[in-house]
Amino acid sequence: LKRLTRPANGSRTAAPTHCLASRHVGVELAGLRMVENLSTMRDSATQQESSMLDFYFSTMQGGKSTALLQRRYNLTSIGQRVLVMTSALDDRYGVGKVTSRMGPQCEAVLFNKETVFDPALGLDQIDELLIDESQFLTRAQVKQIHQRLCVGMALRVSCYGLRTDFKGDAFEGASALLALADSLHEISTLCRCGEKATMNQRIGLNGAPERTGE
Numbered sequence: 001l002k003r004l005t006r007p008a009n010g011s012r013t014a015a016p017t018h019c020l021a022s023r024h025v026g027v028e029l030a031g032l033r034m035v036e037n038l039s040t041m042r043d044s045a046t047q048q049e050s051s052m053l054d055f056y057f058s059t060m061q062g063g064k065s066t067a068l069l070q071r072r073y074n075l076t077s078i079g080q081r082v083l084v085m086t087s088a089l090d091d092r093y094g095v096g097k098v099t100s101r102m103g104p105q106c107e108a109v110l111f112n113k114e115t116v117f118d119p120a121l122g123l124d125q126i127d128e129l130l131i132d133e134s135q136f137l138t139r140a141q142v143k144q145i146h147q148r149l150c151v152g153m154a155l156r157v158s159c160y161g162l163r164t165d166f167k168g169d170a171f172e173g174a175s176a177l178l179a180l181a182d183s184l185h186e187i188s189t190l191c192r193c194g195e196k197a198t199m200n201q202r203i204g205l206n207g208a209p210e211r212t213g214e
Contacts, residue, residue, distance in 0.1 A: 067160060081127045
């Protein structure tokens, strides 16, 4: 096919239309490459978002375990595979259990200071790891979770715990999570005065607040 054009001298010459066609093909190919690049960026962003390290913190009786149990329910209800872990130091409602003061409970795998967080734990079979009482993690363990699980395995990990103890000092695990977590979530609760609770208080057997001790 040919298209007629009129040059400056008035004579007619034939211009091949395949030049126009080539330009159209080039634009289409560039468009396809752009779509592919956008798709790759979207997939990368989705994977990065899904492999975040989240830290949910509050005071005592702030609803941290309740929030963990709610997230576990939400995930399992859509077919996600979830593993729950908690500290071996927490035996208030039985060893190896995460329990809400409202009643709900679930089984949990225990961790202690010697636990190493890496793929050897069988974490490649789950979609998200939920950790209760995460203030009892060591700084090294938080780094393992961040580097080996979230970055290395693209696994999303959600940690729930206290920020500070009754003396106002940051727990080792909480301090590390505040520094390394991709997203921080404060779960608010109320003090007896009716205002927002910001500190924890230990009450002795005599009913008086304690300000020393471990």
